[in-house]
Amino acid sequence: MKKTRYIFCSLALMAMVSQAQGKKIKKADTKFTNYSYASAIQSYEDLVEDGYTEEEIFKNLGNANYLNANYQEASNWYGQLFQLGITDIDPEYMYRYAQTLKSLEKYTASDVWMNKFKTARSNDQRALAFGNNEDYLEQIEERSGRYELKNLALNSKVSDFAPSFYGKDLVFSTARDSGRISKNIHRWNNGAFLNLYRAKGDDQGNFTSLEKLDRKLNRKTHESSTAFTKDGQTMYFTRNNSDNGKFSRDEEGISRLKIYRADLIDEELGNIVELPFNGDSYSVAHPTLNNDETKLYFASDMPGTAGESDIFSVEINKDGTFGAPQNLGPQINTEARETFPFVTGSDILYFSSDGHPGLGGLDVFATDLKNDSGKVINVGRPLNGEEDDFSYIVNEETKKGYFASNREGGLGNDDIYGFLEKEPLDFTCHTNITGVVKDKKTGDLLANASIKVYDTQKNLVASSETDANGAFAMEGNCEDGNYRVVATKTDYDEGDKIFATVNAKDATGIEVVLAQSDKSAPVGTDLAKYLNIEPIYFDFDKHFIREDARISIDKVLAYLREYPNVKVQVRSHTDSRANDGYNMQLSTSRAKSTAAYLVEQGIPEGRISFEGFGETQLTNDCSNGVPCTKEQHQMNRRSEFIVVE
Structure with missing residues (x-):
């Protein structure tokens, strides 16, 4: 079961039904419009075999596969879409094509399409992030190698994901056969509806048995993404819209996601209530609590969302009521998908995104909520890869945690992996300061020039020296303001350049020119x-x-x-x-x-x-x-x- 996690159904692109096409196209379009993506893919592929090459067919085939995380197939159809030579295609298809190329490890080709996307949408957060981090692959590699991974025996041949800690145990969502799978098929991907299971853990961290959670919890809907209070008395979880416990859709044919809260008394489930900020016209999902349990973080496409889904937080009042949801802002949220938040005891927010520069599909990112700069960091390989990596959780004391991925080599569509974090992320906020030093007259690049960066108070921020190619690279701080790069070299007058740091963005392409010093002898000298x-x-x-x-x-x-x-x-x-x-x-x-x-x-x-x-x-x-x-x-x-x- 790959992609119930994508049921932010306002994400899906509505098909444009062409009156001029035959019944086969209308039937395929109807399936796509109704989110029957698995069936729509087959119908569209049949049309292609019959010789149809319309723009909408390629768009819908790309999107249906993209939303089901079939990135290789999606890349094929997006590629054929652009081969049609249509000039006014929505730039969003450029972005999705670039993402699918990453999943095929075609990073150079992906960057070509990202540059086209950046030209078409220069103010898009994803375009800005790419433009400021064109060396993102090198940055990811620098943070790679910090995890040891292992696949878990609890995985099935279908989809298992969204793990959460429940004491020594692990609660997770699964599409495994419950004996009634033929009655509970979800047409998004022809997979079974999701249920919540509990893996019993021992003192060594091994899981000894599995059990399905209470029938009051697991209904004829999707249930996923849980969060528990430390005392084990309260549970938050995600569920689809339901009608008397059965899967239901709204007038647009969309089954929204909602967060519920339930009481757990001696592990008996009761008092299941819907949270007040849910809505019938948008989805709210994937809850997680901060350390003191005064805030609930979640993903949503509610009004005020920048992209397909954003990360929000909401205050939990002492009387159990809730404040107004707050969007975490553009440093974290992009025009794409930000989802599956998890907050550690030290206020590090982990989440998955395909909007920030990554390796393909959804990658896991982290940011320090205590730092106002909001710098977002890709956690690197091997935890992240070319496919979807998501629903990350970690115990900061033991450095052990879990996440889900649909990478190759797994047992099912999505598998849960355990990991050991061998080295922590460095959340000290740095900005990259790069540039070159040139001879003013000749334009030659000057090696071994001394470089210093000062803030407006004349405090030294960073220092370095140009390499053999006249280039320099340093790490500055993330504070907004103006900075001065000063270059000095023997037999040259001092040169400088002013640059500004805004929202912790890197300063690149700085060029400092130096004029040769006039050290000629004074008049009258022999x-x-x-x-x-x-x-x-x-x-x-x-x-x-x-x-x-x-x-x-x-x-x-x-x-x-x-x-x-x-x-x-x-x-x-x-x-x-x-x-x-x-x-x-x-x-x-x-x-x-x-x-x-x-x-x-x-x-x-x-x-x-x-x-x-x-x-x-x-x-x-x-x-x-x-x-x-x-x-x-x-x-x-x-x-x-x-x-x-």
């Missing part, structure tokens, strides 16, 4: 001294550049290339030997030849000037008539490189 190079000497009575001098000049050349705005004047000098006029001419020739060498190496002429000073600026006392050594005279035969701009 580059020979600034660069700590050997002096540029000339031979006696010569103006050509010596080979040993080229090494020093090439260092000046490299500097001029690094700082293209710098202009220099080459100043050349002689010793005091020979007359003053000759020396002035010789020094000018030396300055000119040095400047020419720089120009020959590619430095523009406009950046290089030259001037000869003869023997007017000696570096020692070797003036005219003063006896000096060759070495002392050599110190005066030189060129300087003075920064003039």
Whole structure:
């Protein structure tokens, strides 16, 4: 029995009956409209075999299979729907097609259709969640491997799900043959109606026997999803609309779900009453209590629901009355299905959803109700998989719990699995901050740049460094507000970027540009001294550049290339030997030849000037008539490189 859990029947899409089609199509459409999905699927498939390829047939075949969790078949029919080339198909079909592709582990193809869905419905919570978590598969893998699973011997060949704790025992919903199965077939999927069973447990956590619960509880309707108070005196459970204990439908042909409360005195059931916030035009189901039993959480498609079903809470007053139901809001609820809530003693809400980024079908998610950010976390593999995973419960003290899944390898359509949680989820709220650092002029990505993030109070929030590709990734906090990313790197001026965090959403695609620092020498500087190079000497009575001098000049050349705005004047000098006029001419020739060498190496002429000073600026006392050594005279035969701009 796969999908009584989907009997939020306002979820189902009403078929558009085409007057132009024959009796076979009308008959199939009638079955679909009346939620006889199992029978409708067969009728539509017969039509396809007869050559019918209408849009509505593919839509209804996709939806009927989707709502029965036959995702492979649903994917096939949605695929054929889009192959028709119709341009105005409701984007909801894009979303469902993407979901079914996930269940086939075709994640790349699924992401293609999710991007189409995001384009078509940019403000949809599911589109926003996908856009903010396009690396959702990597995030899920990071949280995977925390559970050990085992299938339970209590499972049958049909559907078993919705476990709940009842002391040492486990109460669950099942479609197993009660001996009257032929009389109790539900046309949604041709499965038996659900009943509640109890698995007796021992001190070691083993289940020793099974028994069906009281006949007052199990009627000719679906009963599922129970919750018990700690003292065992009160039970909440889900049941379909009924007429004198028999399955019934409203004027639209829908059998709504309702939550009931019952007293348990010495395990005897009595005083079964319907909760006051149920309705005849919507469903309310899957109750669970918080730790102090002051709130009841449930799933519903009542007015105010964002999607096909949302999670709500309602206050339980001391006198046993109830407050007004409150929707848990867009951080938790999407336009798809959020269902099967369970609240732990530490106020962690677990629920199943096919609206948040997952692996396919329904996945189990968790959120810390104490944290206002409402960050929703996928609990990861192996608990979640490509099919439906739902009705999660856990004992926080023992770390043991149960959930249901229709994954391959099970005994029935849905099986209950036991698990041991080996590692807790980290509910510390983080936002991902990612981006790159680039050179402002060249656009090159800059590796090894230091990254720091500050809040508006200049408190350091996170720090990191860019990798070899100039990218950075950090975890920030979830508080709403503006933040500043600051990037620094040697030989670059500091750069920054402002971003905002809203509703704990990640900040991605941040780009910080850095301009190279202008560390050129100030005007008046002699580059020979600034660069700590050997002096540029000339031979006696010569103006050509010596080979040993080229090494020093090439260092000046490299500097001029690094700082293209710098202009220099080459100043050349002689010793005091020979007359003053000759020396002035010789020094000018030396300055000119040095400047020419720089120009020959590619430095523009406009950046290089030259001037000869003869023997007017000696570096020692070797003036005219003063006896000096060759070495002392050599110190005066030189060129300087003075920064003039």
